[in-house]
Amino acid sequence: MDKDLQKDAIKEFANKTELERTIAVGIHGPPELKAEEKNHHLGEFRERILIALTKAQVMNNKIYPEIEETLNDRRAAKMLINGDIAYKYRGKYQKLAAQKGKSYTVVHDPNLEGNIGLIIVSDRAVDKENIFVTD
Structure with missing residues (x-):
């Protein structure tokens, strides 16, 4: 289930325009793999x-x-x-x-x-x- 959520989040991020991705990274930081596991x-x-x-x-x-x-x-x-x-x-x-x-x-x-x-x-x-x- 967690892998599906990560895949969906990656797809959603990839479908954004360059400007939307730049703003999202500026506000939230770059996307991180397995953030919950790393915490x-x-x-x-x-x-x-x-x-x-x-x-x-x-x-x-x-x-x-x-x-x-x-x-x-x-x-x-x-x-x-x-x-x-x-x-x-x-x-x-x-x-x-x-x-x-x-x-x-x-x-x-x-x-x-x-x-x-x-x-x-x-x-x-x-x-x-x-x-x-x-x-």
């Missing part, structure tokens, strides 16, 4: 996520060994951390990413939804079925 995954496509922690897991005192292992994976491009999490909890993961030579970004976006606290993503689709670390 649930710290701005990334679900299929690029190698591993994820919830906000509560990030706020745990320990560093999950699965995160360290994934940072060693050659497919790991960067780490994204939810900006709602205080530095005293996320700092340990930022330092770990820096030690492993991986970039990290703290995502501050009021449109974010869900409970994801940290993800490690690839620059290509990996389509892992289960991305969450279990306690």
Whole structure:
């Protein structure tokens, strides 16, 4: 159903005149693929996520060994951390990413939804079925 809505929105946008498209982009910004999905995954496509922690897991005192292992994976491009999490909890993961030579970004976006606290993503689709670390 969601794919049909996206197709309809794309067709509707394409059928507008150049002036209407320019005005729409100026007011609402450019059309974005899978915006709802990206709002649930710290701005990334679900299929690029190698591993994820919830906000509560990030706020745990320990560093999950699965995160360290994934940072060693050659497919790991960067780490994204939810900006709602205080530095005293996320700092340990930022330092770990820096030690492993991986970039990290703290995502501050009021449109974010869900409970994801940290993800490690690839620059290509990996389509892992289960991305969450279990306690």
